[in-house]
Amino acid sequence: MATEATEVPGGGPEEARRRPPAIECRGVTRRYAGVVANDHIDLEVAEGEIHALVGENGAGKSTLMKMLYGLEQPDEGELLVRGEPQVIDSPRRAIELRIGMVHQHFMLVDDFTVAENIVLGSEPSRGGGRIDREQAGRRVEELARGFGTPLDPNARVEDIGVGQQQRVEILKLLYRGADILILDEPTAVLVPQEVEELFAHMRDLKAEGKTIIFIAHSLDEVLQVADRITVLRDGKVIDTVAAADTDTHQVAEMMVGRPVLLRRVEGKATPGEPMLQVKDLRVVAGGKELVAGLDLDVRRSEIYGLAGVEGNGQAELVEALVGLTAPDTGRIYLDDDELTRADVRTRRQAGLAYIPEDRHARGMVLQMLVSENSVLGQQEREPFSRRGLLDLGAIRRRAVELVRGFRVKAPSVSAPAYALSGGNQQKLVLGREFESNPKLLIAAHPTRGLDIGATQFVWQELVEARDEGVAVLLISSNLEEILALADRVGVIYDGRIVATFRGSEATMSELGLYMTGARGEQPEGLGGPEAGPPNGREPAA
Amino acid sequence: MKVEEKPPPPPEPPEPEVEEAASIPWSQRLRGWALQLLAPAVSLVIAAVIGVLVILVVQQSWSDVTDVAGAMWNYGLFNRNSVAFILGRATPLIFAGLAVAIAFKAGLFNIGVEGQYAIGALTAGYVGYQLSAPTIIHLPLTILAGMAGGMLWAAVPALLKVYRGAHEVISTIMMNFVANAVLLYLLSGAMKDPNQQGGIAQQQTPDIEPTAQVGSMVPFFNSIGFDFRGSAPVTWFFVLAIVAAILYALTVRRTRFGYELRVLGTNPRAAEPSGIRSNSMMLKAMLLSGAIAGLIALQDVIGIDDRMKLDYIRGYGFTGIAIALLGRNSGLGIVAAALLFSFLDRASSGIGLNTDVPKEVTSIMQGVIILTIVIAYEVVRRMTARRQLREQHERA
Numbered sequence: 037m038a039t040e041a042t043e044v045p046g047g048g049p050e051e052a053r054r055r056p057p058a059i060e061c062r063g064v065t066r067r068y069a070g071v072v073a074n075d076h077i078d079l080e081v082a083e084g085e086i087h088a089l090v091g092e093n094g095a096g097k098s099t100l101m102k103m104l105y106g107l108e109q110p111d112e113g114e115l116l117v118r119g120e121p122q123v124i125d126s127p128r129r130a131i132e133l134r135i136g137m138v139h140q141h142f143m144l145v146d147d148f149t150v151a152e153n154i155v156l157g158s159e160p161s162r163g164g165g166r167i168d169r170e171q172a173g174r175r176v177e178e179l180a181r182g183f184g185t186p187l188d189p190n191a192r193v194e195d196i197g198v199g200q201q202q203r204v205e206i207l208k209l210l211y212r213g214a215d216i217l218i219l220d221e222p223t224a225v226l227v228p229q230e231v232e233e234l235f236a237h238m239r240d241l242k243a244e245g246k247t248i249i250f251i252a253h254s255l256d257e258v259l260q261v262a263d264r265i266t267v268l269r270d271g272k273v274i275d276t277v278a279a280a281d282t283d284t285h286q287v288a289e290m291m292v293g294r295p296v297l298l299r300r301v302e303g304k305a306t307p308g309e310p311m312l313q314v315k316d317l318r319v320v321a322g323g324k325e326l327v328a329g330l331d332l333d334v335r336r337s338e339i340y341g342l343a344g345v346e347g348n349g350q351a352e353l354v355e356a357l358v359g360l361t362a363p364d365t366g367r368i369y370l371d372d373d374e375l376t377r378a379d380v381r382t383r384r385q386a387g388l389a390y391i392p393e394d395r396h397a398r399g400m401v402l403q404m405l406v407s408e409n410s411v412l413g414q415q416e417r418e419p420f421s422r423r424g425l426l427d428l429g430a431i432r433r434r435a436v437e438l439v440r441g442f443r444v445k446a447p448s449v450s451a452p453a454y455a456l457s458g459g460n461q462q463k464l465v466l467g468r469e470f471e472s473n474p475k476l477l478i479a480a481h482p483t484r485g486l487d488i489g490a491t492q493f494v495w496q497e498l499v500e501a502r503d504e505g506v507a508v509l510l511i512s513s514n515l516e517e518i519l520a521l522a523d524r525v526g527v528i529y530d531g532r533i534v535a536t537f538r539g540s541e542a543t544m545s546e547l548g549l550y551m552t553g554a555r556g557e558q559p560e561g562l563g564g565p566e567a568g569p570p571n572g573r574e575p576a577a
Numbered sequence: 578m579k580v581e582e583k584p585p586p587p588p589e590p591p592e593p594e595v596e597e598a599a600s601i602p603w604s605q606r607l608r609g610w611a612l613q614l615l616a617p618a619v620s621l622v623i624a625a626v627i628g629v630l631v632i633l634v635v636q637q638s639w640s641d642v643t644d645v646a647g648a649m650w651n652y653g654l655f656n657r658n659s660v661a662f663i664l665g666r667a668t669p670l671i672f673a674g675l676a677v678a679i680a681f682k683a684g685l686f687n688i689g690v691e692g693q694y695a696i697g698a699l700t701a702g703y704v705g706y707q708l709s710a711p712t713i714i715h716l717p718l719t720i721l722a723g724m725a726g727g728m729l730w731a732a733v734p735a736l737l738k739v740y741r742g743a744h745e746v747i748s749t750i751m752m753n754f755v756a757n758a759v760l761l762y763l764l765s766g767a768m769k770d771p772n773q774q775g776g777i778a779q780q781q782t783p784d785i786e787p788t789a790q791v792g793s794m795v796p797f798f799n800s801i802g803f804d805f806r807g808s809a810p811v812t813w814f815f816v817l818a819i820v821a822a823i824l825y826a827l828t829v830r831r832t833r834f835g836y837e838l839r840v841l842g843t844n845p846r847a848a849e850p851s852g853i854r855s856n857s858m859m860l861k862a863m864l865l866s867g868a869i870a871g872l873i874a875l876q877d878v879i880g881i882d883d884r885m886k887l888d889y890i891r892g893y894g895f896t897g898i899a900i901a902l903l904g905r906n907s908g909l910g911i912v913a914a915a916l917l918f919s920f921l922d923r924a925s926s927g928i929g930l931n932t933d934v935p936k937e938v939t940s941i942m943q944g945v946i947i948l949t950i951v952i953a954y955e956v957v958r959r960m961t962a963r964r965q966l967r968e969q970h971e972r973a
Contacts, residue, residue, distance in 0.1 A: 360849055381852030392850055401844040412840065413851040421833040428831070454962070 056119030058083040058216050058247040059104060059135075064113035066099050073099040075271040076113065081216075083118070086238055086248045088258040088279075091268035091291055097251045100268070101218050104249070105137040106130040117216075136209030137218040142201050144193045151176040151189035154208050179207050199230035203237065217241065219250040223257055223345075231552070235261045255284040256548045267291055284545060288516065307523060308336035311507035312357070312476050317366030319352045319531075326352040327363070328531035334476065339498060339508040341522025341539065343515060343547050349531035350511050351393065354480055357509070358390050359383045371475055384413055387475030391466055391482050393511075399465040402454040406446050407435035409453045410468050434471075442467035443493070459490060470497050477501055480511045495521060515544050529553050609961070616957045617903070620949035624942045631941055632934055644932040649939075652927025653920055661798065661809035663919045665881070668811075669873045670915035671818040673897025675825050676727075676870040678906040680745075682829060683862035684842035689734060689749025690870040691894025692756030693727040697871025698878050699763060700726030702885030705785035705878070715788040716879075723875050724868040730756060731867025738863070739856045745863070753894075764887055781886040791880045812880035814872075819912065821869065826908030838862055870894065899947045905954070918943060 059081040066074040074096045081087045089097045102108040103115065106124040114121050117133050124130050130137070144153050155172045162168040173189045180187040180203075187203060188196075196204075202222060209217055219238075223231045238248055238261055252258045258265055259279050267274040267290040274290045312334040319327040327349045334340040344350055355361040357368060359380040368376045375383050384390075390413075392398040400409045411420045411431050419430040435449035442463045446456050453461060466482060479498065483491040498521055502508050512518050518525055522539040527550040535550040535558040549555040632642050653659060673690055680687035687693075701723030708715055734748035763769075764780035772783070794811045805811070829835040841848040841858050848855050877889040900918060904910030921939045929936035 358850060379852070379854065380849060381854060384852040390850060397844070398846050398850050401840050401847050403843045404839060408836065408839075412847065415833050415836055415851070421836075424833050426831050426833060426836060 055083050057081055057116070058118060059249070060116035060119075061100070062114040062116065064100070064103065064110045064115065066096075066103060066108060067111050072271050074103070074110070077268075077271075077273055079266055079273060079276070081247060081249055082264075083247050084242060084245050085263040086242055086250070086261055088262035088265045089249060089251045089268065090255065090258055090265060090287060095268040095291075096271040097268055098220065099271075101137065101220060101249070101251065104130070104135060105218060131212055131214065133216075134214050135216045135218065136212060136214030138202065138205040138209065138220065138222060140220045140222075142205055144201060144204060146194035147192065149190050149192055150187060150196070150204050153193055153204055154179070154189075154211050156208075158212060175211070176207065179210055197230075199226055199233060202226070202230075202234065206237065206241075215245065216247045217249070219248065221251050223252060226347075231257065255287050256545075256552065258287070259284065284548075288544065307338035308505070310334070311336045311371055312509065313367075313369040314357070315367045315369075317353070317356060317368065318364045319349070319356050319361060320364045321352070326531050327356065329366070330528075330532055332526065332533060334507040334509050336475075336507050337502055337505050338523045339502050339510055339521050339539075341518035341525045342509065342511045342528055342533075343518050343525055343551060344513075344528035345551050346513055348528050348551075350480075350528055352531075353528070354390075354393070354478060354511060357478060358388065381416070384472075385416075387473075389413075389469040389472045389474035389477045391469050391477070391479045393480035393484075395462055395465045396458065400453055400461060402461075403452055405450055406439070406444075406453055406456065406464065407432045407449040409464060410435040410438045410449070412468065414468070414472050438464060438467040438471065441471075443490075463490060466494055466497070470501060474501075474506055476507045476509065478509045478511070481513065482510070483512075483514070483517060491517075515547055518542075518547075519544060527551050532557070534558060612957050612961060616953035617950060620946050620953045623949045624945040627945045628938055628942045631938055636934055641932065641934050645928055645934050645938065648927040648931040649924035652931060653924030656923075656927065658805050658809045659923050660803065661795065661805040661811040662923050663916060664794075664815050665809070665811035665876070666919035666922055667912070667915040668815045668818045668876050669893045670896060670900050670918055671822055671912055672869055672873045673893045674900030674904055674911035674915055675821055675908070676866045676873070676894075677897045677901040678904070678911060679825065679829075679838075679869065680862055680866040681901060681906050682835070682838045682842045683859055684845060685738070685859060685863060685866075686746050687731065687734075687749055687863065687866045687870075688746055688898070689731065689752045689756075689894070690866070690873070690897050691890070691892065692749070692753035693730040693867045693870035694873035694894060695756045695760050695890045696730040697723040697725075697727035697867075698874035698885050698889055699760065699768065700729075701871070701875055702782045702785065702878050703768060705789040706783045706884070708789070709786055710788060712788040715786065716791065719785075719789040719879060720872070720875060723878075724871040727867040727869070727871025727873075728864050729867070731863050731870065735860050735863035735867075739860050757890075760887065760890060764885070768885070770884070779886060779888075781884050783884065785879050785883045785885075787883075789879055790883055791876070793880070810881050812876050814876040814880050817872070821872070822908040822912050825911075829908075834861070870897075873897075899943070902947065903950050917946075 057080040059079070061077045061079040064074055064077040064079075065072065077096070077100060079100070089100070091097050099108060103110050104124065106126045106129050109125060115124060116122065117124075117135065122129075122133060124133065124135070127137075145156065148156065151169070151173045154176050155167075160168040160171040160175070176187075176189040180189070187200060187207070193201060193204060206217065206219075222234060226234060235257075238250075241248060250262075259282070262279045264276055264278050265282065265287060266276040267287060269291060277287070310333040312332070314330060314332040317327050317330045317332075318325060330349070330353060332340075332353075342350060342353075352361065356363045359375070359378060359382070363376065366376065367374060370383065370386050370388065373386055375386060378386070396402070400412060407428075408431065411417075411434055415421055415426075419427050420434065421427060432449055438444060439446050439449060444456065444460045444463045444467065446460065446464075453464070456464065469477065469479075477498075482498070483494050495517070498508055498510065502523075510518065510521060519539070519542060522542075525537045525539055525542045525547065526533040527535045527537075527547055529550060530553070534553075534556070535547075537547070550558075628645075629642050632645055633639070673694070676690045676693070677687055701719050704722035705715075705719045708718065710718070730752055731749075734743070734745050734752055737743035737748050738745050761780070764782065768782050770781055770783040773779070773781070791812050791814055793807075793809075794813055794815060795805045795807055795809050798805055798811070827835075829839065837848070837853045837858055840851060840853055841855055845855060848858075873893050874885075874889045878885045882889075896918065900911055900914045903914035903917070904912070921943055925936040925939035928934055928938060
């Protein structure tokens with residue numbers, strides 16, 4: 037403690053802690069319709085530190101950040117900014133308090149230049165309502181020079197990369213004088229090199245005395261850049277720890293809070309012959325190879341877990357497998373039928389079930405009834421329809437089965453689906469796809485947004501499906517989920533599967549290395565379906 | 578996977594449970610229906626109030642208000658021929674409402690019903706006067722020709738939409754102009770009745786063969802106790818319109834086609850992953866819409882009159898949009914809305930004949946109904962949603 041005076045100015049959180057914290061939450065509580073999103077949150081963010089906020093989906097991170105930025109109001113508790121209690125009732129107020137937020141989805145005007153975007157809303161004026169473009173350009177250049185690679189103020193935002201767009205967002209905040217920056221999952225949209233650059237920027241900003249709060253999923257990233265980490269779970273603060281004193285395992289356990297779930301669920305069945313085979317699949321969009329010659333097979337009675345940082349081609353791969361986009365090259369086989377060019381209906385008839393990532397938007401029709409939603413995608417099957425006529429009785433019976441079997445809380449199966457809460461809507465979609473008697477089940481983030489009980493239930497169902505002979509392709513950004521369920525794990529990076537492990541042998545840290553590109557492609561010939569020996573990997577550290 | 582451990586003949590207890598989960602209590606259901614009826618009722622009341630205000634402003638006398646109300650009531654409903662007039666006038670409006678509604682169901686806004694029925698009237702008229710065959714062949718062919726004409730005109734925007742992404746609102750409006758030009762061109766040229774005399778002859782086709790004509794319903798009504806004049810404008814097309822409305826309702830509710838149509842129309846993003854072929858569905862919906870549109874003018878062409886005239890293209894396509902809106906795209910609702918509009922038309926004649934008030938007051942009321950119904954439905958929708966949300970919380 038006595039050495040802190042020798043630290044670089046504004047450097048250490050230790051030194052900063054003597055000043056009032058930049059942000060302090062005291063007993064902040066926020067309730068939504070029956071759900072406590074934030075339950076008496078106590079949080080201190082010291083000035084000049086990088087503070088990471090981690091937790092599972094639905095743990096309450098975003099709600100907390102929205103309250104700091106004035107998008108939501110706490111029901112109870114107090115927010116202090118630089119030691120003063122404040123009511124932040126709008127983003128405008130937050131900006132006045134020099135708090136800025138970069139949303140996960142950028143709020144930029146594509147047609148405008150970098151400089152125009154940055155000054156938008158507080159443009160330097162030349163009088164008479166005219167914008168002083170020269171001055172704007174100069175100011176932006178000055179700001180940008182402060183950190184990182186130069187940014188062309190006259191480039192149009194639509195022409196620059198995602199990482200650069202993110203810098204534009206950050207510069208926008210700096211231009212408005214923010215010195216407390218909130219970054220909502222800033223790395224989710226970035227490729228690993230861009231993540232490195234972002235972290236360098238964050239360190240530069242910290243050196244200038246800025247305070248950064250960021251939400252992240254990847255624990256390795258968090259440990260790399262954060263000074264302190266606060267873990268949220270179920271709306272409560274579990275703990276705040278110094279990054280130097282902890283490791284991924286400890287944080288992960290705090291996040292999940294249920295070492296039970298980390299236990300692998302071993303299957304009773306042994307994987308059989310390949311059910312889904314994908315050969316040299318390529319999907320090109322906007323001149324970028326999003327899926328770049330990917331080979332994959334999923335066998336009968338097998339859960340294949342696809343791990344990867346979001347945006348590495350998972351979404352495009354799934355769309356190509358389901359038939360929503362046509363691949364540019366490659367072949368897709370399902371149980372010996374070639375389905376490369378088949379449409380969704382043909383694939384569903386061939387035995388495909390699909391749990392979309394965005395299931396409220398793509399998996400159901402909220403205005404239609406629960407019963408009608410419970411056969412969506414199976415509407416042409418008997419007994420739900422015969423010779424083009426619906427059998428409303430059979431449809432209702434199916435709906436009642438699903439509501440009961442999957443513990444969907446619904447007022448009635450004749451109620452519109454929007455009368456169900458989000459989690460229950462999701463259970464309905466999951467149940468429907470599980471019960472469609474599939475050969476191949478593609479489950480994209482099946483437990484995202486579900487509470488712990490429902491998650492465990494879905495895991496159980498996935499394992500049961502596998503034991504009954506279904507080939508399951510599980511796409512998840514939740515590594516615990518993949519490690520707990522998968523018989524084989526593939527890591528997708530930059531549109532290709534760079535490594536394959538046996539599920540029982542994969543470790544989180546090793547997957548992380550491949551996911552972030554820190555380790556290159558596994559040598560050829562390893563990790564195939566027949567891979568016998570332990571894949572020639574060094575034991576996990 | 579097990580959903581429940583239920584042997585094929587389920588034991589006693591689960592059965593009522595199924596019922597419980599499957600059905601909404603009657604009290605709740607009644608409240609739901611009452612809410613649904615509330616919206617049109619409220620908008621009718623508002624329309625009446627505004628109608629009264631307009632009369633008071635224009636005429637500045639309360640007695641005119643009572644005169645108008647009396648004329649609407651007595652003439653509109655109880656004049657000797659009023660019922661026949663209302664049913665007859667509602668017939669094209671029902672077809673028009675259904676044509677718009679089926680496209681709506683697929684999420685398409687068919688503004689081209691006007692042009693589609695113009696072409697349908699031309700093709701039906703042509704087959705009607707050109708062909709000679711026994712009734713059993715000629716009449717169905719004529720009606721089918723009308724549907725085919727409407728379908729043809731709807732096919733162009735449908736194909737443009739599916740293959741080129743052209744927005745159907747723009748292309749159907751443009752097709753209306755083209756249809757109008759085609760109509761004028763053919764009715765004053767190739768299809769014009771050569772035997773017409775005089776310099777300012779009407780643009781009309783030769784007479785339709787009697788084998789292609791649909792009879793009046795007046796004898797039928799008079800045989801069951803009505804006393805309509807022989808020329809009262811109600812034909813068997815009214816029955817066809819009712820049948821079409823029933824078929825429409827069954828299609829939407831009870832067929833896979835209707836189910837897929839509704840999925841596509843309410844959430845297109847969910848349609849593709851569910852294996853619904855959006856393009857093919859849009860094409861079919863638009864063609865069906867055009868085919869129904871092709872029936873709109875047939876009562877005039879081969880029912881009441883026996884020739885196709887330029888006059889018979891008179892804005893039903895646009896009224897159909899209002900009818901579909903008012904009837905919430907449901908078969909029953911469309912029939913009710915068409916009858917209401919038809920009644921207001923009839924009542925306006927009564928106002929013109931028996932009062933000093935301009936009969937356009939009913940047009941104002943029609944306009945007000947269309948405007949208020951949108952608001953009223955939205956208010957009811959929010960009320961229902963709020964109630965459901967509340968119940969959801971109570972359960973949670």
